[in-house]
Amino acid sequence: MARLLEHINVPGINTFDVYRKHGGYKSVEKALKTMTPDEVTEEVKKSGLRGRGGAGFPAGMKWSFLDRKSDKPRYLVCNADESEPGTFKDRYLMEKIPHVLIEGMITSSYALGAKTSYIYVRGEYMYIIRILEKAIEEARANGFLGKNILGTDYSLELYVQPGGGAYICGEETALLESLEGKRGNPRLKPPFPAVAGLYASPTVVNNVETISAVCSIVNESGDEYAKIGVGKSTGTKLISASGHINKPGVYEIELGLPVEEFIYSDQYCGGIWKGRKLKAVVAGGSSVPILPAELILKTAKGEPRLMSYESLSDGGFATGTMLGSGGFIVMDETACIVRNLWTFTRFYHHESCGQCSPCREGTGWMEKVLHRIEHGHGHMEDIDLLVDVAKKIEGNTICPLGDAAAWPVASAIRHFREEFEYHVKYPEKVKNPKHFELEPFRSEKVLAGV
Amino acid sequence: MAKVTIDGIEVEVADGTTILNAARQIGGEVVPPAMCYYSSLKDTGGKCRVCLVKVTQGSAKDPRPMPKLVASCRTPVMDGMVVQNITSQEVLEARKGVVEFLLINHPLDCPICDQAGECDLQNLAYEHGAAKTRYEEDRRTFEKIDIGDKIKLHMTRCILCYRCTFVADQLTNERVHGVINRGDASEISTYIEKAVDNEFSGNMIDVCPVGALTDKTFRFKSRVWFTKPLDAHRNCDKCCGKVVLWTKGDDVLRVSARKDQYGEVKEYICNECRYDHKNMNDWTIEGPRHIDKHSVISQNHYEKIDMQKLKLDIERQIQFQKGKQLPETNQSPA
Amino acid sequence: MSEQIKPIQFSAETMDLVQRIIKRYPEGRQKSALLPILHIAQAEFDGWLSTPVMDYVASILSIKPIEVYEVASFYTMFNLEPVGKCLIEVCQTGPCWLRGADDIVEHFEKKLNIKVGETTADGMFTLKTVECLGSCGTAPMLQCGSDYYENLTTEKVDTLIEKLRSSNQRSTYMKSNMQEI
Numbered sequence: 001m002a003r004l005l006e007h008i009n010v011p012g013i014n015t016f017d018v019y020r021k022h023g024g025y026k027s028v029e030k031a032l033k034t035m036t037p038d039e040v041t042e043e044v045k046k047s048g049l050r051g052r053g054g055a056g057f058p059a060g061m062k063w064s065f066l067d068r069k070s071d072k073p074r075y076l077v078c079n080a081d082e083s084e085p086g087t088f089k090d091r092y093l094m095e096k097i098p099h100v101l102i103e104g105m106i107t108s109s110y111a112l113g114a115k116t117s118y119i120y121v122r123g124e125y126m127y128i129i130r131i132l133e134k135a136i137e138e139a140r141a142n143g144f145l146g147k148n149i150l151g152t153d154y155s156l157e158l159y160v161q162p163g164g165g166a167y168i169c170g171e172e173t174a175l176l177e178s179l180e181g182k183r184g185n186p187r188l189k190p191p192f193p194a195v196a197g198l199y200a201s202p203t204v205v206n207n208v209e210t211i212s213a214v215c216s217i218v219n220e221s222g223d224e225y226a227k228i229g230v231g232k233s234t235g236t237k238l239i240s241a242s243g244h245i246n247k248p249g250v251y252e253i254e255l256g257l258p259v260e261e262f263i264y265s266d267q268y269c270g271g272i273w274k275g276r277k278l279k280a281v282v283a284g285g286s287s288v289p290i291l292p293a294e295l296i297l298k299t300a301k302g303e304p305r306l307m308s309y310e311s312l313s314d315g316g317f318a319t320g321t322m323l324g325s326g327g328f329i330v331m332d333e334t335a336c337i338v339r340n341l342w343t344f345t346r347f348y349h350h351e352s353c354g355q356c357s358p359c360r361e362g363t364g365w366m367e368k369v370l371h372r373i374e375h376g377h378g379h380m381e382d383i384d385l386l387v388d389v390a391k392k393i394e395g396n397t398i399c400p401l402g403d404a405a406a407w408p409v410a411s412a413i414r415h416f417r418e419e420f421e422y423h424v425k426y427p428e429k430v431k432n433p434k435h436f437e438l439e440p441f442r443s444e445k446v447l448a449g450v
Numbered sequence: 451m452a453k454v455t456i457d458g459i460e461v462e463v464a465d466g467t468t469i470l471n472a473a474r475q476i477g478g479e480v481v482p483p484a485m486c487y488y489s490s491l492k493d494t495g496g497k498c499r500v501c502l503v504k505v506t507q508g509s510a511k512d513p514r515p516m517p518k519l520v521a522s523c524r525t526p527v528m529d530g531m532v533v534q535n536i537t538s539q540e541v542l543e544a545r546k547g548v549v550e551f552l553l554i555n556h557p558l559d560c561p562i563c564d565q566a567g568e569c570d571l572q573n574l575a576y577e578h579g580a581a582k583t584r585y586e587e588d589r590r591t592f593e594k595i596d597i598g599d600k601i602k603l604h605m606t607r608c609i610l611c612y613r614c615t616f617v618a619d620q621l622t623n624e625r626v627h628g629v630i631n632r633g634d635a636s637e638i639s640t641y642i643e644k645a646v647d648n649e650f651s652g653n654m655i656d657v658c659p660v661g662a663l664t665d666k667t668f669r670f671k672s673r674v675w676f677t678k679p680l681d682a683h684r685n686c687d688k689c690c691g692k693v694v695l696w697t698k699g700d701d702v703l704r705v706s707a708r709k710d711q712y713g714e715v716k717e718y719i720c721n722e723c724r725y726d727h728k729n730m731n732d733w734t735i736e737g738p739r740h741i742d743k744h745s746v747i748s749q750n751h752y753e754k755i756d757m758q759k760l761k762l763d764i765e766r767q768i769q770f771q772k773g774k775q776l777p778e779t780n781q782s783p784a
Numbered sequence: 785m786s787e788q789i790k791p792i793q794f795s796a797e798t799m800d801l802v803q804r805i806i807k808r809y810p811e812g813r814q815k816s817a818l819l820p821i822l823h824i825a826q827a828e829f830d831g832w833l834s835t836p837v838m839d840y841v842a843s844i845l846s847i848k849p850i851e852v853y854e855v856a857s858f859y860t861m862f863n864l865e866p867v868g869k870c871l872i873e874v875c876q877t878g879p880c881w882l883r884g885a886d887d888i889v890e891h892f893e894k895k896l897n898i899k900v901g902e903t904t905a906d907g908m909f910t911l912k913t914v915e916c917l918g919s920c921g922t923a924p925m926l927q928c929g930s931d932y933y934e935n936l937t938t939e940k941v942d943t944l945i946e947k948l949r950s951s952n953q954r955s956t957y958m959k960s961n962m963q964e965i
Contacts (some may be wrong), residue, residue, distance in 0.1 A: 073810075085877045085916040092921075111674050116810075123823065123861045126930040126957045160806045164819045164859025166632070167915070181818035181845075183632070183858040188524045199813055226538055242879040242920035249921045283809050286878055286916075324559040328921070343878045347915045353858075354610065354629075354636035361551035364634045368587040392547030392892050395518045396499055433886060628850045630857040641853035642835050 001228055002216040002404045003236055004209070005252045008096055014131065016138035021101040025144055027107045027218035032152045033367055035218075040111035041070055044214060046222025048234035050194035053079055053170070053207030054285060054325040056309050059214075060222075063204055066112055069156075072201040076109045078119040079175055080128075080208045083167040084285035085347055086327025089238035090208035092250040094121075098135035102158065104211035106144060107218055109156050112204055116157045119208075120175050123163040132160045167351035172205040172398045173197075174353065186399035196281040205318050230256030232283045233308035237326050239268075244332035246270035259283075259305040259312075260297050263330065276332040279440075280416070283312055284324020286344045287404035289411030290337070291321050317411065333440040336425050337416040338431070340369040341408055348405035359402040373420060376427030383420045387413055452529040456480050456503075457537045469522035469533055470501055474712065482535050483545075483574055485659050486611035487523035490716050494616050495523035498609065500574060504541050507532035519544055542578070549578045554585040555634070556660075557606050565661030567674040567746045570713060571609065576654045586631060592637060597627060598645040600666050600725055601655060605637050610664035614654040621650040621718055638662070649688060654706045654722040656715050667725055668696070668704040668766070675747045677703055679739035684732055688720035694739050695730070702728040711742065731779075792840045798828060803845065814845050818855055821845070822862055827958040831871065832863040850939045860914065861957065868910035869946045870905040870955045873927045876913045879920035887914060891938045895945055908949060929955030 013016035045060030082090040109117045147155045169178045173187035197203025217225045226234045233255035247270035281296040300319035349363040391407035457480045463472045473481045487495030487614035505516040510530025560566040592605035627640045677696040684691045696704040707715040809816040840853040856862045903910040919925040922934030
């Protein structure tokens with residue numbers, strides 16, 4: 001099974017010719033010349049490929065929801081609004097091998113019957129937009145885009161759309177609003193984009209990595225793809241590794257790889273930097289619950305934790321987390337959980353669209369309380385207040401940003417309450433912003449030998 | 451038609467009806483509150499989250515419960531749907547949370563706010579709010595500004611229901627104000643200092659659930675409960691001409707459109723009727739406006755028992771017990 | 785100061801690009817071009833969007849000016865006030881903070897003698913902190929124009945300041961000037 005990053009080190013792989021020499025655009029040829037659109041969809045279903053943007057929804061099923069009876073045009077929109085803190089895999093993929101996304105877009109658009117497709121890229125990635133536009137021009141010059149692709153009846157126009165700086169546009173309906181030239185306010189659902197998406201027409205929105213994975217699924221069959229991985233976590237996944245590790249970067253792993261191996265093997269993160277100890281990991285982008293070292297390495301049942309949708313969520317939110325977007329943020333023993341959480345919450349406060357009240361008001365409230373605690377002005381009651389505010393946001397908002405803001409708060413307090421209490425009890429000791437770098441936090445219970 | 455059960459009461463409604471409107475057909479306590487939804491303005495709703503309810507059974511065909519609370523104002527009913535509003539502790543808790551969120555940055559300046567006494571947020575806080583605040587941070591503030599010579603915008607009081615922007619979009623053809631910035635910095639604004647100036651702009655005041663948009667011609671004239679509201683009409687070539695005159699003695703202090711029992715205007719009025727006819731002689735007086743007896747406005751009251759209405763109320767109850775489609779009440783005779 | 789009296793009108797070449805962008809969307813959906821065109825307008829008209837510039841964009845797209853204000857004020861990349869020639873945007877979210885973003889910000893403040901949100905007296909630099917730019921594996925990092933500067937150290941910051949000062953060019957999201965620092 002071909003890997004997404006298989007040819008990443010081939011010089012010139014970002015150009016059409018080199019990419020083509022290494023098997024590029026074969027899936028377009030195969031799909032357009034030998035398969036019906038439904039057969040392509042069927043392969044994607046068989047592959048078990050799950051949405052790589054964060055929610056992990058089966059991609060084939062999402063495709064099958066597309067309203068094919070409507071007489072309106074259908075659209076495929078690629079979500080390249082990668083903005084979840086800790087996630088940078090799509091940028092890496094688009095920068096290094098832009099053609100794999102273009103190829104995936106053509107093959108997928110064919111399967112969905114889209115005649116115009118858009119790639120919505122976050123505005124800050126403007127240089128990536130230039131790379132994609134160049135790749136599109138090359139593909140067009142070689143007959144893979146435009147009218148009658150490869151001499152078939154199928155025609156496709158593909159455009160790149162820049163965002164303007166808004167995390168919320170990674171939410172698919174906010175993305176569609178933004179693509180229509182509006183504020184990125186998520187829509188109320190139903191209707192779902194599959195029925196009324198872009199310009200109120202049937203639309204599929206997929207992440208960059210999801211669409212790119214379609215190439216090898218079509219080339220080598222869904223069944224082949226499904227052989228990789230474990231259980232319902234099929235295929236490979238790009239993991240963005242950041243934080244206190246020796247080798248930050250993007251790694252393509254087979255789902256099912258043990259977390260411990262991912263953190264400590266030289267093939268991946270290469271262990272914790274500066275010879276320090278692992279303290280905590282946010283495994284799937286800033287939104288997912290943080291886990292302390294012991295729970296990220298092993299589940300509550302004592303089994304090794306694996307990099308898969310199921311294993312990471314083993315134990316629910318009490319002792320587990322989520323694979324999310326694969327943004328793997330590692331913290332060593334000097335990291336302050338409260339300060340890290342404050343930066344996350346500040347992020348959600350900054351990125352809330354402001355449309356619905358729990359998120360608009362709640363994210364700012366949590367940020368202010370966390371700011372106080374971190375800077376030594378907190379009260380003991382603030383900790384439970386945070387838990388309660390998070391609870392009142394979670395599940396009550398228009399879009400998942402509310403949940404994304406609530407989960408980090410709830411989980412940090414669930415697993416590291418003592419550290420919050422320490423900030424309240426010893427305000428003088430946390431005055432220096434680098435407090436735990438001077439002396440790592442030690443649980444008082446541990447010190448007392450309990 | 452779809453049969454839906456809300457808090458144990460069954461009602462049959464037209465397909466496509468929202469849960470909120472189904473509840474309104476039942477009436478009474480089971481009706482969820484609504485701060486942003488406005489039935490006469492298209493696409494409103496879903497934002498404030500006070501109308502959240504729990505769907506314990508999705509439909510007869512697919513009885514699975516919905517995983518999260520849903521905005522009743524924007525969720526259509528399905529045949530066989532079972533909904534909990536006031537019978538769900540989860541709903542009441544969430545609603546209490548939303549009210550708290552709406553209040554943390556609200557100035558609570560009711561003593562000097564013209565909306566006091568007819569404020570949806572005040573009523574909501576009375577029913578669902580907590581007695582004490584847990585919010586000790588600084589409240590968000592904005593300068594108050596004039597948007598046009600007749601409307602004062604107190605952004606600090608705004609709950610961002612977006613209703614006024616829908617009025618501008620749907621009742622006028624030149625919207626000059628909107629929501630700018632984002633998150634908790636969002637504000638209703640013209641961005642540049644520009645007057646909202648068109649024949650129907652005054653309706654923004656009536657649809658505002660709080661005191662964010664107030665009528666400058668009424669500002670600080672009187673507490674609303676010291677006025678006598680009268681139903682009145684005049685021949686107007688721009689609008690229906692059906693209004694409420696808020697009077698003190700022979701003085702007309704304010705003219706507004708008529709609101710139904712859910713505080714919604716069904717027939718909008720023009721600015722000429724609203725601002726330019728503050729004279730009793732310009733109007734045909736129909737009689738006292740019916741005001742809900744729980745409202746502070748009815749405290750000094752003068753309204754005689756309306757036998758006709760009482761009869762309608764009783765008939766309504768009887769019909770309701772039979773599960774019939776209910777007529778609108780509180781519509782003053784034209 | 786010829787920059788300030790530039791008339792608010794795209795050059796023929798830019799207008800041609802704008803018209804091509806509008807054609808990417810179905811008939812009647814020209815508002816879809818708003819974000820790309822605002823980016824172009826910001827690059828053309830001194831790095832920020834004044835009200836006349838936004839009104840000009842509204843007229844090109846046949847939409848109401850308030851629709852442009854609403855959108856431009858929603859997205860963080862659009863500057864609604866003038867900024868320095870080089871807008872330095874330092875990422876400060878979790879992963880960058882873990883690897884020393886605070887030190888980078890502090891160093892900039894010291895070197896440029898301004899606080900976050902301020903512009904140097906000579907109008908050369910505006911310092912801004914931003915939320916996650918999707919470059920966590922190369923943290924700490926900053927963006928200046930369309931260029932990402934990654935794996936920052938205080939020494940690299942010094943070099944960058946010198947480089948930007950000597951090139952004396954306005955940073956823009958639309959053009960890449962990226963060189964290794």
